[in-house]
Each structure stands twice: as structure tokens, then as C-alpha cells.
Amino acid sequence: MNNFKALRVHEDGARLETLGLEELDAGEVVIKAAYSGINYKDALAVTGKGKILRRFPMIPGIDVAGEVVESGDDRFSIGERVLVTGCGLGENHDGGFAEYVRVPVDWMVAIPSGLSEREAMALGTAGFTATMALVRMEDNGSNPSQGPILINGASGGVGSLAIDIFSKAGYSVTALTGKAEQAERLRRLGADEVLLTSELEFGTRPLERAQWAGAVDSVGGDFLAWLTRTVQPWGNIAAIGLAGGHALNTTVMPFILRGVSLLGVNSVECAYDLRQRIWQRLETELKPRHLDTVVRGEVDLAGIAETCEALLARQVSGRTLVRFS
Ligand SMILES: NC(=O)c1ccc[n+]([C@@H]2O[C@H](COP(=O)([O-])OP(=O)(O)OC[C@H]3O[C@@H](n4cnc5c(N)ncnc54)[C@H](OP(=O)(O)O)[C@@H]3O)[C@@H](O)[C@H]2O)c1
Incomplete structure (x- = not known):
């Protein structure tokens, strides 16, 4: 030693x-x-x-x-x-x-006995955080029948695992990526649709066409602001990361006119029983395929x-x- x-x-x-x-x-x-x-x-x-x-x-x-x-x-x-x-x-x-x-x-x-050490680290903070996003969204009323979930930073660690985990939980997933060459891999992980950031129109209105039942955001900045404007009434957005920026320029309109919820996700400081609950689900029904x-x-x-x-x-x-x- x-x-x-x-x-x-x-x-x-x-x-x-x-x-x-x-x-x-x-x-x-x-x-x-x-x-x-x-x-x-x-x-x-x-x-x-x-x-x-x-x-x-x-x-x-x-x-x-x-x-x-x-x-x-x-x-x-x-x-x-x-x-x-x-x-x-x-x-x-x-x-x-x-x-x-x-x-x-x-x-x-x-x-958990259903995971090897290697699998536990393939999940790691990234898989734990993606699952915490799912738990928070479920606890706030999300379910697969409401429509597609947008997952950005899709080719990254959190994004890739979120695609697999949300699709395994029964959600239809739209992956948003800056890497066109990753589209096929993201479909293999479970994405039903793949959007490229180069084709995205952010728009400027406080409310744009509502397209997503919910979203998992690990990019922040303009991408998160756009999500607040395009999530459907009563949809949940899990705010995870800031790979694209920490600012959030939006208005109160999505919250007061559509009832949208912005749910914070903090994987570092988390109650021990929630930590165990997440790993138990990762071992069983949410274990990525x-x-x-x-x-x-x-x-x-x-x-x-x-x-x-x-x-x-x-x-x-x-x-x-x-x-x-
Ligand atoms: N809240 C928490 O507890 C928690 C836990 C884990 C991670 N995080 C945060 O979540 C984020 C992702 O972590 P990760 O480990 O998954 O990182 P990662 O593997 O590097 O993935 C980040 C992805 O975001 C996209 N991206 C990177 N820079 C960007 C930019 N400038 N503009 C737009 N998109 C960009 C890229 O995806 P595409 O090329 O596919 O678009 C990249 O693959 C980080 O900010 C991290 O700190 C937070």
C-alpha cells in the first residue's frame, strides 16, 4: 500500500x-x-x-x-x-x-451485486446524474406518455447515458448534438431522433413552439434558455451542466404561462438514501443496455x-x- x-x-x-x-x-x-x-x-x-x-x-x-x-x-x-x-x-x-x-x-x-466495478465506473457520476435527473422529473410528474424528451450534449458522458437510461425507462428521446458523425451511435444508444446544433434555430420570442415534454440539459447557456421557451406546458427541465455556458437568459413566461419547471440536479451533495435509491435503480430496471x-x-x-x-x-x-x- x-x-x-x-x-x-x-x-x-x-x-x-x-x-x-x-x-x-x-x-x-x-x-x-x-x-x-x-x-x-x-x-x-x-x-x-x-x-x-x-x-x-x-x-x-x-x-x-x-x-x-x-x-x-x-x-x-x-x-x-x-x-x-x-x-x-x-x-x-x-x-x-x-x-x-x-x-x-x-x-x-x-x-450492487448486478454491477461490476467496471460497469459502476462506466456509469460513474455521469450515469448517477442522468438517473437523478430522471428521478427528479418523475417525482415532478413526468411520464413517457407526455411526449419526447430532448437531451443535449448528447455525445458526452451524461448525454450518452441519459439517452440510454431515459429510453430504457420508456421515453421517446430526441438527442441534440454538435457532432454529425455521432448520429448513428446516438441512435444505437436509444435516440429516436437526432438533431444537429448547426441546424437549430433558437428564436427570440419568450415562448416558441412547444416541442418537448421535458429536457435534460448538460450544456446550459443559450441551449438551456431555448429549452425553457420550447418545453410543453407542465414539462420538466433537469438543469445539470454548463459545458456551453453558465448564464441563463430567459423570461418568466415559460414558468407562469406554461407551468414549466426547472429542476436542479446536484450529484455531489445528495442525501444518502437518494444515493442508494439511484444505484439500486441503475443496477436493475434502468441499467443501460x-x-x-x-x-x-x-x-x-x-x-x-x-x-x-x-x-x-x-x-x-x-x-x-x-x-x-
Ligand atoms: N449537476 C451535476 O451534479 C453534474 C454531474 C455531472 C456533470 N455535470 C456537468 O454536466 C456537463 C456535462 O458533463 P460530462 O461529464 O457529460 O461532459 P462531456 O462528456 O464533456 O459532455 C459534454 C457535452 O456537451 C456538449 N458541449 C461541450 N461544449 C459545448 C459547447 N461549448 N456548446 C455546446 N455544447 C457543448 C458536447 O456534446 P455534443 O458535441 O454532442 O453536442 C459534449 O460532448 C458539464 O458541465 C458537467 O460539469 C454536472
């Missing part, structure tokens, strides 16, 4: 280092990592293009799955398969881009930085896993 490899970010950049356990942040449990995954937030942290890490040096990586090798709490025992997503991992606590990860026990979830199509490849610790640059340059589709030997 001593002398293990980790990707650590310093003020002047990220580098591969050999560390000892005593250098990791405190926690009751030590996990031997099997897999992690690369999320948008990880790309910002590793490249330094976003202020994600709360101090330097720090190990990024907001997700990890592996086996307990040391436990100071009787809720988890040695040998158990566990995962952590969010909770501050890889933001204010040394994260998942390391062969060993030490975490507070309250962050840990036992990997096309995880092999969602995962574009695997890298080792040395390959993370290059993937992060490509992800921010919009050259990556789907999920990239980090595999530990």
Missing part, C-alpha cells in the same frame, strides 16, 4: 507521482482502486482550466470503484466492493486518480491528462475509463 502511483495536481500542473498512504487525506476506509472514470469536472481539474481543486497539491478524480483493503468502521469490511462518486472526492479531498484512495465511510456505497457503446476506451494513469485536453476540446464522445492494474 505504500509507494503507489497517483496523478497529483500542483499549482504548476499535473504529474504522476509515487506516494505513501500517509500523504492522503484522512478517512476511515482505504480502497484499492480498480476503475475510475473521466468526467468534465475532472478535465477542468487536471488541465487547470477550471477552479475545481480547493488546494494544491491534490489528487483529482471525482469517481472511484474498487475493493476495501483497510476499514476502521464496521459498516464496510475488507474485501467488499465499493464505489464513491462526488461528495467532494477529487475536489476538496484526494480523489480517484490513484491506486489507493482513502475516504470517509459516509461517502461509500456498496457496489449499451454500456459497451457508451465507453469509448480505457486509459491508465499516464493517459488521463491527454484525454482531459481532448474532452475539453470536444474531441471525445462517451465515457473514458481509468483502469488500474
Whole structure:
């Protein structure tokens, strides 16, 4: 457990280092990592293009799955398969881009028996968040009979998994992507229709033609504003991300004249029972049918930085896993 490899970010950049356990942040449990995954937030942290890490040096990586090798709490025992997503991992606590990860026990979830460590990380924060969007929309009255759900950022991690998960839950899905060459792959994931951002007319009126029963937005900015103007009466929009911008320029009209709801999704801080409920559904009725199509490849610790640059340059589709030997 001593002398293990980790990707650590310093003020002047990220580098591969050999560390000892005593250098990791405190926690009751030590996990031997099997897999992690690369999320948008990880790309910002590793490249330094976003202020994600709360101090330097720090190990990024907001997700990890592996086996307990040391436990100071009787809720988890040695040998158990566990995962952590969010909770501050890889933001204010040394994260998942390391062969060993030490975490507070309250962050840990036992990997459901229907999922392998690799599948748990193919889902990771992206699949967890897409499912949280579905849960929030269902809790606010969404159901498949109301019409199509628009999913933007469709070729990305959250978008790809949302397509698979919503279509498995019975929804008709329209995928919106900037990558024409991804259209066929998005159909294979479960999209009934694929729209290209280059063909989109945002319009300027406070209310445009209502086209979508609901929407899953991981892009933000003009794309989210357009969704508020084009979602049908009583439709739900799950606001997840800001890959295209954090501003939201819209009016109150969709909310007061169409009863549209904008539902916030926060996968980092989430009540433990909701966390477990989401993983239980991901193991069973919502388990994506096309995880092999969602995962574009695997890298080792040395390959993370290059993937992060490509992800921010919009050259990556789907999920990239980090595999530990
Ligand atoms: N709220 C939460 O708890 C939570 C959890 C997870 C992720 N997120 C956020 O959700 C977003 C997506 O995360 P991810 O891990 O899925 O990232 P990702 O894999 O990079 O996917 C983002 C996708 O958004 C689209 N996109 C990127 N830049 C864009 C731009 N400038 N304009 C329009 N579209 C753009 C691209 O899809 P196309 O090329 O197909 O259009 C891209 O593949 C990020 O903002 C992330 O921080 C939030």
C-alpha cells in the first residue's frame, strides 16, 4: 500500500507521482482502486482550466470503484466492493486518480451485486446524474406518455447515458448534438431522433413552439434558455451542466404561462438514501443496455491528462475509463 502511483495536481500542473498512504487525506476506509472514470469536472481539474481543486497539491478524480483493503468502521469490511462518486472526492479531498484512495465511510456505497466495478465506473457520476435527473422529473410528474424528451450534449458522458437510461425507462428521446458523425451511435444508444446544433434555430420570442415534454440539459447557456421557451406546458427541465455556458437568459413566461419547471440536479451533495435509491435503480430496471457503446476506451494513469485536453476540446464522445492494474 505504500509507494503507489497517483496523478497529483500542483499549482504548476499535473504529474504522476509515487506516494505513501500517509500523504492522503484522512478517512476511515482505504480502497484499492480498480476503475475510475473521466468526467468534465475532472478535465477542468487536471488541465487547470477550471477552479475545481480547493488546494494544491491534490489528487483529482471525482469517481472511484474498487475493493476495501483497510476499514476502521464496521459498516464496510475488507474485501467488499465499493464505489464513491462526488461528495467532494477529487475536489476538496484526494480523489480517484490513484491506486489507493482513502475516504470517509459516509461517502461509500456498496457496489450492487448486478454491477461490476467496471460497469459502476462506466456509469460513474455521469450515469448517477442522468438517473437523478430522471428521478427528479418523475417525482415532478413526468411520464413517457407526455411526449419526447430532448437531451443535449448528447455525445458526452451524461448525454450518452441519459439517452440510454431515459429510453430504457420508456421515453421517446430526441438527442441534440454538435457532432454529425455521432448520429448513428446516438441512435444505437436509444435516440429516436437526432438533431444537429448547426441546424437549430433558437428564436427570440419568450415562448416558441412547444416541442418537448421535458429536457435534460448538460450544456446550459443559450441551449438551456431555448429549452425553457420550447418545453410543453407542465414539462420538466433537469438543469445539470454548463459545458456551453453558465448564464441563463430567459423570461418568466415559460414558468407562469406554461407551468414549466426547472429542476436542479446536484450529484455531489445528495442525501444518502437518494444515493442508494439511484444505484439500486441503475443496477436493475434502468441499467443501460449499451454500456459497451457508451465507453469509448480505457486509459491508465499516464493517459488521463491527454484525454482531459481532448474532452475539453470536444474531441471525445462517451465515457473514458481509468483502469488500474
Ligand atoms: N449537476 C451535476 O451534479 C453534474 C454531474 C455531472 C456533470 N455535470 C456537468 O454536466 C456537463 C456535462 O458533463 P460530462 O461529464 O457529460 O461532459 P462531456 O462528456 O464533456 O459532455 C459534454 C457535452 O456537451 C456538449 N458541449 C461541450 N461544449 C459545448 C459547447 N461549448 N456548446 C455546446 N455544447 C457543448 C458536447 O456534446 P455534443 O458535441 O454532442 O453536442 C459534449 O460532448 C458539464 O458541465 C458537467 O460539469 C454536472
